[in-house]
Amino acid sequence: MTRDIHGISSMATRALLAELAGRYGRESGVTVGFESVGGVDAARRVQAGEAFDLVVLASDAIDKLIASGHLQPGSRVDLVRSMVAVAVRADAPAPDISSEAALRQAVLAASRIGYSTGPSGTALLQLFARWGIADDIQPRLMQAPPGVPVAALVARGDVALGFQQLSELINVTGITVVGTLPPGCQIVTTFSAGVPVGVTAGSLKAAQVRALLDWLASPVTIEAKRQQGMEPA
Numbered sequence: 001m002t003r004d005i006h007g008i009s010s011m012a013t014r015a016l017l018a019e020l021a022g023r024y025g026r027e028s029g030v031t032v033g034f035e036s037v038g039g040v041d042a043a044r045r046v047q048a049g050e051a052f053d054l055v056v057l058a059s060d061a062i063d064k065l066i067a068s069g070h071l072q073p074g075s076r077v078d079l080v081r082s083m084v085a086v087a088v089r090a091d092a093p094a095p096d097i098s099s100e101a102a103l104r105q106a107v108l109a110a111s112r113i114g115y116s117t118g119p120s121g122t123a124l125l126q127l128f129a130r131w132g133i134a135d136d137i138q139p140r141l142m143q144a145p146p147g148v149p150v151a152a153l154v155a156r157g158d159v160a161l162g163f164q165q166l167s168e169l170i171n172v173t174g175i176t177v178v179g180t181l182p183p184g185c186q187i188v189t190t191f192s193a194g195v196p197v198g199v200t201a202g203s204l205k206a207a208q209v210r211a212l213l214d215w216l217a218s219p220v221t222i223e224a225k226r227q228q229g230m231e232p233a
Contacts, residue, residue, distance in 0.1 A: 003031045003032060003033040004030045004031045004032065004205075004208055005030060005031070005032045005033070005053045005054060005205075005208055005209060005212060006033055006035075006051075006052055006053050006054075007032070007033070007034040007035070007052055007053055007054035007055065007056060008034065008035045008036075008037065008042050008045065008046065008050075008052045008054075008055055008056070009034045009035070009036045009042065009055070009056035009057065010036065010037070010038065010039030010042055010056070010057050010058065010061075010118065010191070011036050011037065011038060011039070011149065011168060012039070012058075012082055012118075012165040012167055012168055012189070012191060013036070013056055013079075013080065013082075013167070013191050014034070014036035014168075015167065015171075015228055016080070016167065016224065016225060016228040016230065017034045017036070017056060018034065018036075019224055019228070020216060020221055020224060021033060021034060023224075024212060024215055024216075028211070028215075030208055030211075030212070032212060034054075034056070037146070038117055038118070038145075038146025038148075039057055039058060039061060039117065039118040039119075039146075040117050040118060040146050041146050042055070042057055042061075043057060043061050043064070043065060046065055046070050046071070046196065047065070047068065047070055051196070051198055052196055052198075053195075053196065053199055053205060053208075053209055054193055054194075054195060054196075054209055054212070054213075055071060055193065055194045055195075055196060056079065056191060056192070056193045056194075057191065057192070057194075058118060058119045058189050058190070058191055058192075059076070059078060059189075059190040059191065059192040060119060061118075061119075062076050062192045062193070062194040063076065065194060066194060069197065070196065070197060071194035071195060071196055071197065072194070072195045072196070072197055072199070072201075075193075075194050075195035076192050076193070076194050077192060077193045077194075077213045077216070077217050078190050078191075078192045078217070078233035079191055079192060079193055079216055079217060079225075079232075079233055080190070080191050080225050080230040080231065080232060080233050081188055081189070081190050081191075081230060081231045081232070081233050082165045082166065082167055082188070082189050082190075082191060082229070082230045082231075083165070083166050083180045083181070083186060083187065083188050083189075083229075084120050084123075084124065084163055084164065084165060084166070084180065084181055084186075084187040084188075084189075085163075085164070085165070085166040085169050085177055085178070085179060085180045085181070085229075086103070086106075086161060086162070086163055086177070086178040086179060086180075086181065087150070087151060087154050087161075087162040087163075087164070087169045087172075087175045087176060087177050087178060088154065088160065088161060088162070088175065088176050088178060089154055089155065089157055089160070089174065089175060089176070090155075090173075090174050090175055090176050092160065092176070094176055094178045095109070095110075095161070095178065097178055097179055097181070097182060098182060099182050099183075099184075100182055100183070100184040100185045102182070103181065103182055103185065104131050104133070106161065107128070107131075107133065107137065107161065108133060108136070108137070110140065110159075110160045110161040111140065111160045112140050112141075112142055112158065112159040112160050112161070113137060113140055113141050113142065113159060113160070113161050113162075113163070114142050114143075114144060114150045114153040114154060114158065114159030114161070114162040114163065114164075115141065115142075115143055115144070115150065115162075115163045115164070116143070116144050116149075116150050116163070116164045116165070116168075117143060117144065117145075117146050119189055120163070120164065120165060120187055120189055121143060121163075123187045123189075124163050124187060127185055127187070142158065142159050144164075149164065149168050149172070150162040150163065150164035150168070150169075151164065151168060151169050151172040151174075151175050154174075154175045155172065155173070155174030155175050162175070165189065165229075166180055166229035166230075167228050167229040167230055169229075170228070170229045190233050191230075191233075192233070193213055193216065195209055195213075217232075217233075219232075
C-alpha cells in the first residue's frame with residue numbers, strides 16, 4: 001500500500017505510532033505508516049540518505065541528525081516521555097525494587113541482566129558505574145541486539161532481570177513487569193520527531209507532515225500515550 005506519509009522510528013514507540021497512525025488515517029484520510037527498527041539502525045539509515053517523511057527517535061538522536069544536516073533545523077517536536085522499567089520471567093519471583101538500594105541488590109543477585117541498545121542502555125550502564133558494580137557484573141550483562149526486545153530475552157530465560165522502556169515491556173506474554181526504576185535512579189527518555197531535509201518546504205508533503213506532527217503533539221493523543229506506558233512530552 002502506498003502511504004502518504006512514510007516514517008521510521010525506534011522500537012520503543014512502535015505500538016504507539018501504529019495505533020496513532022491508524023487513528024489519524026481514519027480521521028484525516030491521510031495514510032501514515034511507520035517502520036520501526038532499532039534506534040541505532042534507524043539513525044544509520046537516515047544518515048545513509050534513505051528517504052523518509054518523518055523520523056521519530058530519542059531526542060538526542062534527533063538533535064544529532066539535525067546537527068549533521070539530515071533533518072531540518074527547528075523541526076524537532078517532542079512527543080512522549082518514556083521511563084525504563086524492570087521485568088522478570090512470568091514464573092519468577094519479583095525482586096524488591098522499591099528503593100535505589102533495593103534495586104542495586106536485585107542487580108547484584110541476578111544471574112544474568114539484560115539491557116537494550118540506545119540511550120536507555122547507555123544510561124543504565126552509567127548507573128551501574130555510579131553504584132561501583134560495573135566491573136563485578138560485566139560478565140553477567142547481555143545487551144539485546146538492535147531490534148530485539150529485552151522482553152524476549154526475559155521470556156526465554158536468557159536473562160533473569162531485564163531493563164527496557166516500559167512501553168516495550170507492557171502487554172508482553174511470558175514476563176512480569178516489576179515496575180519502573182525507583183526515585184534517585186530513574187531513567188527517562190524523551191522521544192521526538194524530526195522532518196528530513198528531503199521534505200521540501202511549501203510542498204503538499206510538508207503540509208501533511210506538519211499537520212500530522214501538530215496532531216501527534218495535541219491533547220487528543222494523551223490517553224493513547226498513557227495506555228502505552230508513556231507520558232506526553
